[in-house]
Amino acid sequence: MNKMHTELSLMVVHAHPDDESIGTGGILAKYSAEGIRTVLVYGTRGEVGEILNSDFVPPSPGLKIEDIRALELEKALKVLGVESVHFLGYRDSGIVGSPENHHPQAFAEANMREATGKLVDIIRRERPHVIVTYNERGFYGHPDHIMANRVTLQAFSTADDPEFKCKNGLKPWHPNKLYYIAAPITRLRMINRWALERGEKPHFDPEVLGTPEDEITTIIDVREYLPQKLEAINCHQSQIDPNGFFRNLLNKYRDEALGYEYFSCVKGCNTIDHKETELFERFIAK
Ligand SMILES: [Zn+2]
Structure with missing residues (x-):
């Protein structure tokens, strides 16, 4: 496919810098390469992130974690060809049960109308056709x-x-499709089996966090974009434990773990009698 889809736009809404590369690095690299405008929020x-890599050397002393992560993100977004990035301006709420959950600026406790208004503003400005985010379980419950x-x-x-007015008077915009990132139950069971074989405790409950096969509407083959996806993941040096479970998983099951990205279409899809292989299936003539 050549660079002919300049009028189309994909927006991916994440919580923290680095989420984009692990969960959606393949689609970002793929659609950027195909000429679709990619936007991250x-x-x-x-x-509240910690430095998970004990070998990590900060680019300059005294940097705060969010500054380190901003530098890493900038590199990763360049690798993935992302054209535009926005921040809603809230604070990381930390993992479930941590005191950070109740910080006055915590995203998890933000005023819904205010947060929605900020995102509506960005949607009306960027005019995406497809939006991707997590499912109601937040992918892993964060x-x-x-x-x-x-x-x-x-x-x-x-x-x-x-009727919903933005401060700056931007016109209403109707995004065509909304997708949730999916983690197939079968895939999560496989990862847990692998953890057990290594003598580690399972990291999550596939039956709670996994997406059942019949809810997965869309499977994108991103193997062609694995070099960019891996390079983008590696840009987030402070967040990757070189001896940790995730790195070992990637070393052993690189293609299986990263080569396909799975989604559930929740708004704007026709009744689908087959698994889609493109997020823009209705827009792109093959
Ligand atoms: Zn995250």
């Missing part, structure tokens, strides 16, 4: 991921409501 700047789902779902249906 983050709820937070990952202020409060900020769950909030990204709630705000995106609300903003998706509010963006074309003429």
Whole structure:
């Protein structure tokens, strides 16, 4: 496919810098390469993240974690060809049960109307045809991921409501399709089996977090874009433990773990009697 789809746009709404590369690095690299405008929105700047890589050397001393992550993100977005990035301006809420959950600026406790208004503003400005975010379980249950789902779902249906006024007077915009990132139950079971074989505790419950096969509407083959996806993941040096589970998983099952990205279409899809292989299936003539 050549660079002919300049009028189309994909928006992906994430919670923290680095989420884009692991969960959606393949589609971002693929659609950027195909000439589709790619836009990222983050709820937070990952202020509560820790440096997970003990070998990590900060680019300059005294940098705050969000500044380190901003530098890493800038590199990753360049690798993925992302054209535009926005931040909703909230603070990382930390993992479930941490005191950060109740920080006054925590994304997870943001005022829904205010947060929705910010995202509607960005949607009306960027005019995406397809929007991607997490499902209502937040992919792995992080409060900020769950909030990204709630705000995106609300903003998706509010963006074309003429009664909902933005401060800057941007015109209503109707995005065509909304997708949730899916983690097939079968895939998560496989990863857990592998953890057990290595003598590690399972990292999650596939039956709770996984997406059942019949809810997966769309499977995108991104193997051609694995070099960019891996390079983008590697840009987030502070967030990758070189001896950790995730890195070992990638070393052993690179193609299986990263070569396909799975989605559930939740708004704007026709009744689908087959699995889609493109997010823009209705828009792109093959
Ligand atoms: Zn995250």
